[in-house]
Amino acid sequence: LKAAYSFKVKDLDCTAGIGVTPWKGYYADKAHVTDIWVKAGKTLKVSESLSIPFFVQLIAAPATDDTFLVAGISF
DSSP states (O other): OEEEEEEEEEEEEEEEEEEEEEEEEEEESSSSSEEEEEEEEEEEEOOOEEEEEEEEEEEEEETTTTEEEEEOOOO
């Protein structure tokens, strides 16, 4: 099960979310919060004809005691 909420901070498009599993499964060995994350993105204008969407996402996975930082661009 997942839930997410989108919002803006100044000129950044942001989304925060949480994922849970209500029972033992692929992501956890019992009912657990599988992930908590926040993502921020912005379109960077390189020139008059080129803009690049960019994002950064921080993910915490309490079920596996992991933390991830992800960044990406789109063309």
